[in-house]
Amino acid sequence: MAENIQQTIDKRSAVIKKFKEELIRRLNLPYTPDDLHEDVSLLGSGLGLDSLDALEIVLCIESSFGIKIPDQNTSILRSINTIVDYVLQEQAKKG
Numbered sequence: 001m002a003e004n005i006q007q008t009i010d011k012r013s014a015v016i017k018k019f020k021e022e023l024i025r026r027l028n029l030p031y032t033p034d035d036l037h038e039d040v041s042l043l044g045s046g047l048g049l050d051s052l053d054a055l056e057i058v059l060c061i062e063s064s065f066g067i068k069i070p071d072q073n074t075s076i077l078r079s080i081n082t083i084v085d086y087v088l089q090e091q092a093k094k095g
Contacts, residue, residue: 015065015084022060023080027053038080046079061087 020033027049040046043054054077058069061083067090069076076086 012084012088015087016080018064019061019080019083019087022064023057026056026060036080038084041079042077042083043074057083065091067091 016038017033020036023029023036024031024033029047036047042057043049043051049057054074057077061067061069065087067087069086076082
């Protein structure tokens with residue numbers, strides 16, 4: 001049981017790390033992965049990203065994780081945690 005929990009934590013940590021690194025690289029953000037809190041709002045007041053950045057985030061997710069983001073589903077882009085939740089959910093569906 002504890003092993004499954006640890007695997008889940010490790011998998012989530014790996015997805016968070018990969019996404020933060022790609023996000024910073026693609027959007028040329030002046031941050032390190034440690035600077036980005038998982039619950040920070042990506043669009044609007046949090047990181048202050050705009051709709052063009054949102055499109056780049058979607059492309060980042062799709063290319064980094066091989067997952068399609070449904071059109072108009074911007075709720076996924078609310079925070080790093082909501083993106084990671086979606087990625088892990090979709091990866092679990094694929095098996």
